[in-house]
Every structure is written in C-alpha cells, then in structure tokens.
Amino acid sequence: KAGVTQTPRYLIKTRGQQVTLSCSPISGHRSVSWYQQTPGQGLQFLFEYFSETQRNKGNFPGRFSGRQFSNSRSEMNVSTLELGDSALYLCASSSGDQGGNQPQHFGDGTRLSIL
Amino acid sequence: AQSVTQLDSQVPVFEEAPVELRCNYSSSVSVYLFWYVQYPNQGLQLLLKYLSGSTLVESINGFEAEFNKSQTSFHLRKPSVHISDTAEYFCAVTHSGGYQKVTFGTGTKLQVIP
Numbered sequence: 001k002a003g004v005t006q007t008p009r010y011l012i013k014t015r016g017q018q019v020t021l022s023c024s025p026i027s028g029h030r031s032v033s034w035y036q037q038t039p040g041q042g043l044q045f046l047f048e049y050f051s052e053t054q055r056n057k058g059n060f061p062g063r064f065s066g067r068q069f070s071n072s073r074s075e076m077n078v079s080t081l082e083l084g085d086s087a088l089y090l091c092a093s094s095s096g097d098q099g100g101n102q103p104q105h106f107g108d109g110t111r112l113s114i115l
Numbered sequence: 116a117q118s119v120t121q122l123d124s125q126v127p128v129f130e131e132a133p134v135e136l137r138c139n140y141s142s143s144v145s146v147y148l149f150w151y152v153q154y155p156n157q158g159l160q161l162l163l164k165y166l167s168g169s170t171l172v173e174s175i176n177g178f179e180a181e182f183n184k185s186q187t188s189f190h191l192r193k194p195s196v197h198i199s200d201t202a203e204y205f206c207a208v209t210h211s212g213g214y215q216k217v218t219f220g221t222g223t224k225l226q227v228i229p
Contacts, residue, residue: 004158033217042221043205056216090158101147101166101209104217106158 002027006091006107014115018079021110023091025072031055031096032074033104034066037088049074050096078112086114117142117208121220128196129228136191136223138180138206145211148189150180153203153222162204165189176200201227 005024013019025032033056034046045058049068068074072093078085088111092104120139128134140146147166151159163174170182180191189206206220 035219043219045217045219048216092159101164101211103149103161103164104159106151106160108156108158 004091004093004105004107006089006110008110009108010111010113012113012115013081015081015083017081018077019081019112021076021078021089021091021112023074023076023093023107025074025091025093026105029093029095029105030072031094032068032072033092033094034074034076035090035092036060037090037109038086043090046076048096055096081114083114085112087112117146117210117218119206119208119218119220121206121223123223124221125224125226127226127228130198131195133194134192134196134200134225136204136206136225138189138191138220140187140189140206140208142187142208142210147209147211148180148182149207149209149217150174150178150189150191151205151207151219153205155202159205162191196225196227198227198229200225 007022031050033048036044047066048056052068063079066076088109090109092106094102094104118141149164150162152162153159163172165172165182173179178193203222203224205222207217209217
C-alpha cells in the first residue's frame, strides 16, 4: 500500500506570493489533516478534512485554507506569504471514523522557505 | 480540552544506556495515547499506541510505554538505546468517542552518544 505522498518536497517563495501544497492520502483513508512544524512552535494543527468537509480547524489566520476532493486528495493554500510561514508542512491521513482510535499516517512533508 | 506536556525538549544519553521520555496529558474524558518518532527530513511514524486493555504497550524495536491513569502519564522507555534511535519523539492524545483531532506534545529530541 502506498504511503501518504506530499508534493512538492521543497519550495521557495517570496513574501506576498501564494502557494499550494498537495497531499495524496493512503488509499481508503478519508481524513486528511495538515500541520505546520517549526523549531520554535513545534507541531501545530492547521485543519482536518473528512469527506470533502472541514471537520476541525486550528488557530491559524484566514490566509491558510484547504480543500479536499472527492478522491480524498487534499490541497492547502497559503496566500500573502510572510517570512514566518517558513516551515515544514506535514499532511497526515487516517480512516477518520468516529472513535478517535486510528493513528495518523504522515507524509514526509513540504519544506517551504520564504525569502 | 485535552493537552499534552513533554517536559524534556532534549535528552542526551550514551549508547546502550536506558532512557525514559516523559509525557503527561490532561483530558476530561477517556483518551487514546500515541508515541510517534520523527527522523531527520521525514514525517512522523507511529511508534506505539494505547487504546485499551493492558496498560503496558510495546513497539517492535524495543520501546515500551505504560499508561498510568492516576498520574495521567504515558512515559516512553527503552532499556538500551542504539545510535539509530537518535530522533525526535512526540507524544499525542485523542479523546475517545469523538472525531479525529489529535493533540501533540512539543517533542523530545533524543540524542544517543556513541
């Protein structure tokens, strides 16, 4: 079974630009979560999508948005990039069934650098 | 609301020595607990999990963790570490009965010294 795939692996942008990151979950997984990881703030939850609907949301500004397609693939968009958005963005998938006992399966992340 | 505390940001330990990485959680409902490991330039991988039943859970590479409800802890231990165990370890909690929302600790960097 293929794992979680994130593209691209590395990305360099400048302030003010926008960026779209992609995540393909494990086949059969309907839940996709996004996290931002930085040395100073650690792992912070951005949002979770389940069956094309945003089910949970973290405390990030509206510049961060996402969506999920009918095949469960997900994209995350960040507009008006700031220097502080430089981070490793991780995507994780799970079956997402109610119960909370399913572990998350992570991709290797997209490292975003803002110049 | 649930929360996870990993008090140690870095733990240096000599090769073949034992190690304990501490994790405490708080939640008003029943929880599921997880330990994940992250190697450099990679995503997180599940190391072990506690869902119910025996409070002592083990991983395939020699790590174990014990769920202690009275102390609200889920410390990770290994009796003898190897150089390849050098990584960052994250404790995580979800609450039972709800939709998937995982709360992660801030991580502990384990540095194994040869």
